[in-house]
Amino acid sequence: MKIRTLRLLTREGAANVYKNKLMSAASMVTITTTLFILGLVLLIIVNVITNLEAKKRDLQVKFYLRVETTRLEQEEVAIFIENCRATGVVTAYEYESREQAYENAKKNLQNESLMEGLTPDNFSEGYFVTLANPNDSDQFIAKLKLLSGVNPKWITYPKQELERITGIVRVFNYAAIFVLVVLMVISILLISNTIRLTVFARRKEIEIMKYVGANDWFIRFPFIIEGMIIGLLGALLAYLLTSQAYGWIVDGLNNLFSSIMITNLELMKFDQFAIRILVVNIIFGMTIGVIGSFMSVKKHLDV
Amino acid sequence: MIKFVDTTKIYSNGAVGVKNITLSIEKGEFVFVIGASGSGKSTFLKLIMHEETPTEGEVYVNGYSVHNMPRSEIPYLRRSLGVVFQDFRLLPNKTAYENVAFAMQIVEALPREIRRQVPLALGLVGLSKKAKAYPGQLSGGEQQRVVLARALVNNPAVLIADEPTGNLDPKTSLEIMDLLDEINQRGTTVIVATHEKSIVDAMKKRVIMLDRGELVSDVKRGQYTNED
Numbered sequence: 032m033k034i035r036t037l038r039l040l041t042r043e044g045a046a047n048v049y050k051n052k053l054m055s056a057a058s059m060v061t062i063t064t065t066l067f068i069l070g071l072v073l074l075i076i077v078n079v080i081t082n083l084e085a086k087k088r089d090l091q092v093k094f095y096l097r098v099e100t101t102r103l104e105q106e107e108v109a110i111f112i113e114n115c116r117a118t119g120v121v122t123a124y125e126y127e128s129r130e131q132a133y134e135n136a137k138k139n140l141q142n143e144s145l146m147e148g149l150t151p152d153n154f155s156e157g158y159f160v161t162l163a164n165p166n167d168s169d170q171f172i173a174k175l176k177l178l179s180g181v182n183p184k185w186i187t188y189p190k191q192e193l194e195r196i197t198g199i200v201r202v203f204n205y206a207a208i209f210v211l212v213v214l215m216v217i218s219i220l221l222i223s224n225t226i227r228l229t230v231f232a233r234r235k236e237i238e239i240m241k242y243v244g245a246n247d248w249f250i251r252f253p254f255i256i257e258g259m260i261i262g263l264l265g266a267l268l269a270y271l272l273t274s275q276a277y278g279w280i281v282d283g284l285n286n287l288f289s290s291i292m293i294t295n296l297e298l299m300k301f302d303q304f305a306i307r308i309l310v311v312n313i314i315f316g317m318t319i320g321v322i323g324s325f326m327s328v329k330k331h332l333d334v
Numbered sequence: 335m336i337k338f339v340d341t342t343k344i345y346s347n348g349a350v351g352v353k354n355i356t357l358s359i360e361k362g363e364f365v366f367v368i369g370a371s372g373s374g375k376s377t378f379l380k381l382i383m384h385e386e387t388p389t390e391g392e393v394y395v396n397g398y399s400v401h402n403m404p405r406s407e408i409p410y411l412r413r414s415l416g417v418v419f420q421d422f423r424l425l426p427n428k429t430a431y432e433n434v435a436f437a438m439q440i441v442e443a444l445p446r447e448i449r450r451q452v453p454l455a456l457g458l459v460g461l462s463k464k465a466k467a468y469p470g471q472l473s474g475g476e477q478q479r480v481v482l483a484r485a486l487v488n489n490p491a492v493l494i495a496d497e498p499t500g501n502l503d504p505k506t507s508l509e510i511m512d513l514l515d516e517i518n519q520r521g522t523t524v525i526v527a528t529h530e531k532s533i534v535d536a537m538k539k540r541v542i543m544l545d546r547g548e549l550v551s552d553v554k555r556g557q558y559t560n561e562d
Contacts (some may be wrong), residue, residue, distance in 0.1 A: 033442050036439070241409075244409045244410070
């Protein structure tokens with residue numbers, strides 16, 4: 032097909048969007064609705080995943096030294112941890128001296144009598160370590176056990192919690208893919224139904240074109256352009272709606288959670304996703320439009 | 335040019351379209367296909383333009399084997415034919431000019447050619463002044479002229495007309511027939527299906543008569559009823 036024919040047919044398709052205003056609007060609303068729902072669901076999923084990942088990073092490896100450690104052993108442990116931080120395995124750590132441990136215990140127990148006879152020397156130094164990658168925990172703990180100053184019985188890591196969170200993140204990832212696929216299928220069905228109505232209203236026209244000797248692409252191309260334009264418009268509209276609605280949802284949730292004293296909810300700003308949402312919307316919208324057109328014209332071409 | 339070899343068309347509901355037709359039409363001929371309603375006239379024309387395919391036998395048109403044609407070749411067959419339908423079949427949202435131009439656009443003619451040929455074709459059918467009118471704004475006769483202009487604009491070797499005057503008054507009918515004759519004089523093969531006696535009798539052309547799908551007579555310079 033020649034360039035000028037493509038240009039002619041593109042113009043034709045664009046003009047048809049306007050000429051069939053009602054059908055175009057109906058198709059656009061379908062695409063906008065699905066993309067809007069899709070956008071919100073994905074944003075919610077991304078938020079959940081982000082919060083869970085943040086939670087995962089907060090999980091700390093806690094370990095204590097032996098009560099009877101030598102200075103040398105204490106230094107060995109300090110150097111090991113410092114090295115781990117330098118190489119990036121550990122993002123941060125807290126050190127708790129014997130005195131601090133003693134004070135903390137006193138504060139937590141709130142019962143002087145239980146602390147009677149105890150001095151800071153009965154306590155041991157502790158480290159609370161945040162790992163850069165929680166999946167490194169096994170390896171990290173294995174190395175700790177090689178250090179003679181570390182009491183191997185007093186190394187704790189909330190492994191179960193980590194696994195639970197990892198599991199939940201995985202579920203949400205699958206959920207995201209599932210929602211994506213289901214909404215895509217639904218919207219293709221809806222849109223092809225709408226376009227099928229358009230095509231049905233214009234099947235006489237398609238027949239006439241065939242009888243005059245137009246080949247399939249000549250007929251199909253304007254419809255595809257039409258679907259593409261409608262998809263693009265629907266995607267842009269959905270983007271605007273999503274950004275507005277997301278803003279409202281974030282405000283609402285923040286108000287709600289601060290009113291019940293939960294302040295560590297990390298909701299993402301829409302701007303962080305704006306480009307991605309826009310790109311996803313445009314790609315989906317146009318794909319849905321094109322596939323819808325393609326499917327619904329097909330049937331009427333066999334004359 | 336056009337050749338039917340023992341061609342039969344039975345529709346899926348069992349109705350007979352045409353039965354064992356064998357005939358040929360040469361280049362430059364003017365042929366009437368006549369018969370009562372249901373005699374197979376329309377089927378005969380539909381087989382030529384691959385609107386229907388024969389259940390048995392062969393159909394050759396302009397070098398194409400229409401009876402076993404790949405789907406992708408159908409548009410090319412149709413572009414070698416000019417077709418005039420009883421129900422006009424104009425694109426309703428295009429002007430007369432655009433409808434005629436459409437036939438040239440699908441063969442990817444140069445825009446310059448289109449601007450030159452379309453007014454000529456509209457002039458030939460006497461519609462120059464209505465170029466910008468939409469089909470809905472034209473009378474039946476005028477619409478049929480637009481269809482004729484569209485059928486002619488690519489200079490097809492064969493022009494097929496199915497009851498071209500079926501929806502027109504007698505005076506307009508004669509004008510359309512004169513146009514078809516004129517087109518034939520310029521070398522185009524013309525095949526007209528009709529049941530209008532007066533027209534066939536007046537024109538003295540080859541007449542092919544069908545009855546219940548069968549070829550009952552084929553006469554050079556014939557009349558509608560060959561009592562003589």
